[in-house]
Every structure is written in C-alpha cells, then in structure tokens.
Amino acid sequence: MLSRQLLRIDLNLLVALQILMEERSVTRAAERLSVSQPALSKTLQKLRDTFEDELFTRTAHGLIPTPRAEELGAKLPDAMELLDDLLKPTEFDPSTYQGIFRLALPPLFAEVLLPVLMETLMQEAPGMHLLSGDVSADFQERLKQAEIDFAISVVTDTDRDVHAEPLRTISPRCYMRRGHPLVDKKMTLKEFLAYPHVRLYLPGLSRENISLVDEVLGERELYREIVLETTQFAPAIGVLARTDCLLVANMGLANSPSLEDHIAVQPIPDELKRLFSGHSGVNRSRLALLRHTRTSNSEPHQWLRQQITDHMSRLDTLGEPGSKSKSRSRSRSKS
Numbered sequence: 001m002l003s004r005q006l007l008r009i010d011l012n013l014l015v016a017l018q019i020l021m022e023e024r025s026v027t028r029a030a031e032r033l034s035v036s037q038p039a040l041s042k043t044l045q046k047l048r049d050t051f052e053d054e055l056f057t058r059t060a061h062g063l064i065p066t067p068r069a070e071e072l073g074a075k076l077p078d079a080m081e082l083l084d085d086l087l088k089p090t091e092f093d094p095s096t097y098q099g100i101f102r103l104a105l106p107p108l109f110a111e112v113l114l115p116v117l118m119e120t121l122m123q124e125a126p127g128m129h130l131l132s133g134d135v136s137a138d139f140q141e142r143l144k145q146a147e148i149d150f151a152i153s154v155v156t157d158t159d160r161d162v163h164a165e166p167l168r169t170i171s172p173r174c175y176m177r178r179g180h181p182l183v184d185k186k187m188t189l190k191e192f193l194a195y196p197h198v199r200l201y202l203p204g205l206s207r208e209n210i211s212l213v214d215e216v217l218g219e220r221e222l223y224r225e226i227v228l229e230t231t232q233f234a235p236a237i238g239v240l241a242r243t244d245c246l247l248v249a250n251m252g253l254a255n256s257p258s259l260e261d262h263i264a265v266q267p268i269p270d271e272l273k274r275l276f277s278g279h280s281g282v283n284r285s286r287l288a289l290l291r292h293t294r295t296s297n298s299e300p301h302q303w304l305r306q307q308i309t310d311h312m313s314r315l316d317t318l319g320e321p322g323s324k325s326k327s328r329s330r331s332r333s334k335s
Contacts (some may be wrong), residue, residue, distance in 0.1 A: 010046075010052060011083070012043075013043060013050060014031070014076065014079070014080070014222060015042065015080070016033060016043045016047065017055070017072065017073075017076065017144070018073075018076045018077070019032050019049055020044065020055075020056065020063065021065060021069065021072075021073040021076065024062040024063045024064075025043070025062045025063060026040055026041060026063070033289045034267045042180070043216065044056070051061060051068060051072070051235070053066055053068040053069070054066055054232055055068065055069040055072075056069060058201070068321075072149070073214065078194060082321075083301075087137055087247070090299075091304065092126070092299035092300055093128070094124050094125035094303055095124065096127065097128055097300055098127040098128075099123055099127070099128055099129070099300055100128075100129045100130075100132075101128065101129070101131070101150070101300075101301075101304055102128055102130075102131045102132075102141065102147065102148040102150075103130055103131070103132045103133075103148065103149065103150050103151070103152075103153040103240060104132075104133055104134065104135040104136065104139050104148045104150070104152070105133075105134070105135055105150060105151075105152050106134070106135050106153065106188050106202045106231070107133055107134065107231070107233030108200060108235075108249065109152050109165075109236070110132055110225055110235055111259075112132075112174070113152075113311060113312065114132060114309070116311050116314075117130075117307060117308065117311050118130070120307055120311070121307070123279050123306055124262045125303075130306070133148075134176050135151050135152060135202070138161050139153060139290065139291070140149040140158065143291065143292040144159070144161065144162070144163055145294065146292070146294070149291065149295065149301060150289060150290065150291050150304070150305065151289075151291075151303075152167065152288070152289055152290070153202060153287075153290065154202055154286065154287050154288075155288050155289065155290065156286075157163070158290065159284060161292060161293050161294075162290055162291070162292055162293070163290065163291055163292070163293055163296070164286075164288035164290050164312050165288055165289045165290075165291075165305075166286050166287070166288050166291070167287045167288055167289055167307065167312045167313075168312060168313045169308065171250060171251045171273075171276075172212070172213065172248050172249065172268055172276070173248070173249065173250070173265050173267060174187070174192065174246055174247070174248055174249045174265070174266045174267070174268050175240060175242065175248075175249060175263055175264070175266075176242070176244070176245075176263070176264055176265075176266065177240055177241050177242070177243070177247050177262065177263065177264070178261070178263065178264045180244055180246075180260060180264065181244065181273070182195070182246075182266060183266065185266070186267055187266060187269050188271070189222075189269040189271040189272055191226075191269075192268070192269045193217075193222065193223075193224050193245070194254050195224060195225075195244055195245065195246050195250070196225045196226070196227040196243070196244070196246070197224045197226045197227065197244045197245060197246050197247065197332075198226070198227065198229075198240055198245045198247045199211060199214075199228070199229045199230075199237050199247075200230060200231070200233065200236045200249060200309055201227050201229065201230075201231060202231065211248075212276070213248050213272070214226075215228060216272070216275040216276060217272075217275070219275075220275070223332070225247060228245070230328060237259060237262075237263065239284050240263060241262045241263065248268065255307045260281075289305065289308055289312070291305065291311075311331055
C-alpha cells in the first residue's frame with residue numbers, strides 16, 4: 001500500500017537529489033538538469049522540506065551531504081534504475097513472450113482458424129497460450145471488462161471503445177458428405193433445392209436473422225427445405241456426414257484437419273451466384289475481429305491480432321474444389 005508521503009512527493013525531486021549527490025555542486029547539477037541555478041535552489045529547498053533535513057551544507061569545495069542525504073544517496077541509484085526500467089518501452093519478442101490470451105470464437109471459426117493459428121504460435125511464440133470459448137451476445141461488455149481479448153462475430157455497429165476490424169471471407173460454397181450424389185457434379189439450382197439443408201448461424205444472432213441464401217431465394221419465391229438450424233458446429237457437421245443434407249457457408253471447411261475425410265465442397269449453382277451479385281443486401285452486416293481500444297498499444301496483442309487476420313485472409317484458399325486431391329497428389333509425389 002502506498003504511503004501518504006509517496007503519494008504527495010514529486011518524483012522529479014528524487015531525480016534532482018540523485019544529480020546533486022553525484023555532482024556536489026548546484027551549478028553543475030543545474031547544467032545537467034537543464035535548469036537555472038535559482039530554479040534548482042528552489043528544488044533543493046523542497047527536498048529539505050520533504051525530508052525534514054538540510055541534506056547539504058555549502059562549503060568552498062562544494063556541497064557536503066548530511067548523514068540523512070548519505071543514507072538516501074545509498075538507496076537512490078537502485079530506485080532510479082527501477083523507475084527508468086519502468087519508463088522504458090518493453091521490446092516484444094514473440095519467441096520469448098509468456099502470456100495468456102482469451103478468444104471468443106463462433107464454433108465454425110474455431111474449427112478452421114485455431115489449428116492453423118496454433119501451428120504458428122507453437123513455432124513462433126511457444127510461450128503464448130490461448131483460452132478459446134464460444135462467442136456470446138454480450139461479447140462487447142466482456143471486452144470492456146477484460147474478460148476476453150478478442151472476439152469474432154457479425155456486427156452492424158459497435159460501442160465507442162470497441163474496435164471492429166472487418167475480416168475477409170470467401171464467397172458462399174456448398175458442403176456435403178463425400179459420396180453425396182452431387183459430389184463432383186456441376187449442380188443446378190433445381191438440384192440444390194431438391195435436397196434438405198442444414199443452416200449454421202452465429203451465436204448471438206436469432207434464428208429470425210434470415211441468411212443471405214434464403215433472402216435472395218425468397219425474393220424469387222424460391223425456398224429450400226431447412227431441416228436443422230443450429231449454432232453448434234459439431235452436430236451440424238455430424239448431420240452433414242450421415243445424410244444427404246447440404247450446408248452453405250463462406251468458410252473453407254473441407255480442408256479442416258478433422259473434416260477433410262468426411263466433407264466435400266462444391267460451388268453453389270451459377271443461378272444462385274447471379275442472384276447474390278444482384279442483391280442489394282450483400283453487405284448489410286460484416287464479419288469482424290473485435291478488440292477493446294485498451295489493447296491498442298500492446299505489442300503482444302497487436303502481434304496476435306495480425307496473426308489472426310493473416311490466417312483469416314488465407315482461408316479463401318481452403319476448401320477449393322479439387323484442393324484436397326491436389327494436396328494428396330503432392331504428398332504422394334514427396335513420398
């Protein structure tokens with residue numbers, strides 16, 4: 001607990017005392033401090049009042065410290081060095097940094113982002129640990145309370161002290177089980193609508209937040225049969241892997257390590273692409289990485305933020321039709 005005396009003292013007085021102890025001369029000390037001699041004399045009087053001691057006596061050979069000043073002078077160098085270290089900016093080195101960061105991620109993004117992000121951290125920042133959980137509707141308040149460091153969500157607006165950085169997403173694609181009748185086939189809109197669908201939406205959005213797919217179809221009085229709506233990623237993928245259901249998502253799921261043997265990806269029908277391109281509501285909301293402005297000057301936070309946004313920008317290459325077979329052919333050629 002800080003003493004009342006420490007709360008009242010001007011730390012610049014301690015700097016002046018340190019210089020006076022080193023120089024033993026008001027003239028030389030004033031030069032080092034870049035102040036006038038009268039100004040330093042006033043500072044010396046403040047020091048005497050603070051410590052209730054004369055501290056120095058003037059002689060023909062300069063200032064002679066009192067026993068109290070000698071006692072203070074023995075402790076000042078260590079104290080000044082500690083204060084100097086506190087004022088110096090800490091140089092951030094990912095390879096030696098030790099720290100924990102809390103992420104709030106929708107299950108869909110945790111599935112595709114965390115494996116590649118952790119691969120980078122294990123190589124470049126092994127002392128950086130992540131705690132990842134689901135994103136909730138109150139994520140902005142949790143950012144303010146420092147309960148989480150980053151969140152990914154779809155937002156339309158944010159509070160003043162919460163910064164939202166738009167994240168790049170790929171165009172919608174259609175996912176299905178391997179062995180599905182539409183695998184490796186250029187599907188038509190009629191075929192797309194002939195199969196049941198799973199709709200995966202982000203936590204915090206109500207089921208009334210209709211998806212863009214259903215919005216553009218509804219404008220043409222076309223409808224797909226949605227048999228499951230959920231925020232839970234694993235059950236949605238489980239249904240996809242065991243049925244002929246389809247799922248439309250704008251993330252690269254097919255090359256996720258836990259899914260690549262079970263889930264295939266196909267382009268959405270050309271007719272649906274044309275409906276998307278002519279739809280005015282395509283940009284009505286945005287996927288964003290959110291953080292509190294409190295962390296804006298934190299180098300570790302900014303480094304991790306850059307890793308997240310970099311990996312998210314690369315996800316547009318995941319799940320491309322044929323990418324799995326290409327990667328496998330490369331593996332065979334290496335072996």
